[in-house]
Amino acid sequence: MVSRVIPVEPFDLVIFGGTGDLARRKILPALYRRFRAGQMPAGSRVIGAARSARSTNDYRAFVREALVEFGSADEGGQVESAFLALVHFVQIDVTGAQGWAELAAQLQPDRVRAYYFSVRPRLFGALAERIQSHGLATPDTRIVVEKPFGNDLASAQLLNATLAAHFEENQIYRIDHYLGKETVQNLMAIRFGNMMFEPLWNSQYVDHIQITVAESVGVGGRGDYYDRAGAMRDMMQNHLMQLLCLIAMEPPAKFDPDAVRDEKLKVIRALGPVEPHHIVRGQYEGNGDLPGYRDEVGNARSFTESYIALKAHVSNWRWAGTPIYLRTGKRLVARSSVINVVFKDAPHSIFGEAAGRHANLLSIRLQPNEGITLKVTIKEPGPGGMRLVDVPLDMSFAEALGPDSQSATDAYERLIMDVIRGNQTLFMRGDEVEAAWAWTDPIISGWTAAGDVPKPYEIGSTGPGDAELLMKRDGRQWQGINP
Numbered sequence: 178m179v180s181r182v183i184p185v186e187p188f189d190l191v192i193f194g195g196t197g198d199l200a201r202r203k204i205l206p207a208l209y210r211r212f213r214a215g216q217m218p219a220g221s222r223v224i225g226a227a228r229s230a231r232s233t234n235d236y237r238a239f240v241r242e243a244l245v246e247f248g249s250a251d252e253g254g255q256v257e258s259a260f261l262a263l264v265h266f267v268q269i270d271v272t273g274a275q276g277w278a279e280l281a282a283q284l285q286p287d288r289v290r291a292y293y294f295s296v297r298p299r300l301f302g303a304l305a306e307r308i309q310s311h312g313l314a315t316p317d318t319r320i321v322v323e324k325p326f327g328n329d330l331a332s333a334q335l336l337n338a339t340l341a342a343h344f345e346e347n348q349i350y351r352i353d354h355y356l357g358k359e360t361v362q363n364l365m366a367i368r369f370g371n372m373m374f375e376p377l378w379n380s381q382y383v384d385h386i387q388i389t390v391a392e393s394v395g396v397g398g399r400g401d402y403y404d405r406a407g408a409m410r411d412m413m414q415n416h417l418m419q420l421l422c423l424i425a426m427e428p429p430a431k432f433d434p435d436a437v438r439d440e441k442l443k444v445i446r447a448l449g450p451v452e453p454h455h456i457v458r459g460q461y462e463g464n465g466d467l468p469g470y471r472d473e474v475g476n477a478r479s480f481t482e483s484y485i486a487l488k489a490h491v492s493n494w495r496w497a498g499t500p501i502y503l504r505t506g507k508r509l510v511a512r513s514s515v516i517n518v519v520f521k522d523a524p525h526s527i528f529g530e531a532a533g534r535h536a537n538l539l540s541i542r543l544q545p546n547e548g549i550t551l552k553v554t555i556k557e558p559g560p561g562g563m564r565l566v567d568v569p570l571d572m573s574f575a576e577a578l579g580p581d582s583q584s585a586t587d588a589y590e591r592l593i594m595d596v597i598r599g600n601q602t603l604f605m606r607g608d609e610v611e612a613a614w615a616w617t618d619p620i621i622s623g624w625t626a627a628g629d630v631p632k633p634y635e636i637g638s639t640g641p642g643d644a645e646l647l648m649k650r651d652g653r654q655w656q657g658i659n660p
């Protein structure tokens with residue numbers, strides 16, 4: 178069961194950084210898949226822009242290679258040729274004066290225009306300014322801004338102010354690709370489309386929540402950026418923060434951009450400061466087969482974390498007393514993003530202590546093997562008296578909805594089409610990003626001032642042992658990281 182395609186009018190999309198890694202791996206294949214699905218109308222244009230010279234024909238060959246490598250091409254077929262015919266290239270150095278007139282000539286009047294900022298973040302401001310000063314912005318223009326959106330509160334505020342000098346907030350689409358994931362949106366459907374969860378969704382019934390985003394890959398070719406960012410800025414401040422918002426927010430009055438984002442913002446603003454002893458930072462060590470973090474980023478003295486776990490509190494009526502534990506890291510045992518909602522024990526066991534105490538657990542698997550498991554307590558079968566065991570009520574979305582249900586539309590496909598449709602619900606608003614940095618900054622400055630050194634952990638493990646202790650001290654434990 179795959180959702181229907183919502184048609185859009187022909188549009189022009191300009192990818193600044195159209196020859197870069199992100200364009201190659203994500204943006205171009207996503208556009209092609211939407212074209213193949215019939216959602217990108219003929220007459221639309223995809224214009225790659227980059228600093229180095231190449232012809233449109235060369236760029237089409239580059240795009241074709243990207244489609245082949247990232248699994249979307251139909252090997253020289255008609256669909257691929259029709260898509261490539263929509264692709265053009267313009268050489269523009271964002272900081273210079275050349276190329277803008279040529280770009281203007283490529284753009285069609287009276288249609289939606291989207292400029293994708295897939296260049297280094299320090300070019301974002303200049304790019305916004307140049308688009309305006311060269312008269313390339315119409316009222317129907319949108320800009321799509323990639324991460325990272327600043328690297329602290331001050332830089333995010335400055336970037337927001339720079340963009341706001343040239344574009345209205347309703348023209349600015351700040352990407353957090355986690356919001357485009359099918360299962361992440363499903364969090365809202367699960368919470369607000371079902372009556373059974375909401376009455377239990379508070380500190381009276383929920384003991385604690387665990388949010389895990391584990392990766393098995395290392396930092397790859399992005400070592401330079403990553404070593405300046407670390408797991409806190411790269412993942413926690415944005416992706417895990419968004420998951421936390423969706424799991425903790427109040428029901429918005431309706432599913433519209435500002436209603437949803439207002440509620441998320443309230444959650445971020447309700448986050449209390451994090452105690453230094455509630456934070457564990459880690460760095461993976463090499464193991465003979467694979468290089469360690471420091472070798473991978475080429476910095477033998479790096480103290481940047483490739484893993485972070487922390488205990489957060491949302492200080493409001495719903496969640497007072499229910500901690501939310503978050504962890505993310507690279508080179509862990511498996512790629513697995515899961516939210517575990519751990520319910521409290523029954524207040525009194527009528528079966529006596531020998532039967533054991535059991536807590537219900539709702540696991541929402543975001544990737545891979547998307548689905549939900551509810552662990553419930555039943556009687557252990559057999560004549561051995563009233564002994565209790567936990568059994569899972571397990572639902573895989575692929576089994577329930579068909580194998581195409583999760584993979585049909587990847588995050589970038591959905592997000593780009595939302596830009597064209599002018600729907601900002603799945604994009605971060607400026608105040609949300611600033612609030613997230615306002616929470617993050619003191620955490621980072623705290624460990625920097627204390628000279629904290631990340632704990633080593635083994636490649637293929639669940640992270641540093643101290644993260645287990647963080648839970649153990651509270652009489653709790655992490656759920657396993659399973660593929």
Ligand SMILES: NC(=O)C1=CN([C@@H]2O[C@H](COP(=O)(O)OP(=O)(O)OC[C@H]3O[C@@H](n4cnc5c(N)ncnc54)[C@H](OP(=O)(O)O)[C@@H]3O)[C@@H](O)[C@H]2O)C=CC1
Nearest residue numbers: 194195196197198199227228229270271295296298323324
């Ligand atoms: N790669 C990834 O996995 C992810 C990337 N991002 C973000 O996406 C953005 C792009 O990243 P990525 O694709 O990896 O970067 P790359 O370094 O691979 O590509 C950079 C692109 O920008 C172009 N460029 C550089 N300088 C200029 C300039 N002065 N004027 C015009 N074009 C210029 C380059 O063109 P040329 O080669 O001609 O110089 C190239 O097309 C960054 O903001 C990054 O943080 C976000 C999430 C993931």
Ligand SMILES: O=C1O[C@H](COP(=O)(O)O)[C@@H](O)[C@H](O)[C@H]1O
Nearest residue numbers: 324354392394411412416514544
């Ligand atoms: O934004 C980022 O996300 C990826 C993880 O994304 P996923 O969709 O594969 O879960 C992460 O590897 C990268 O470091 C980070 O910048």
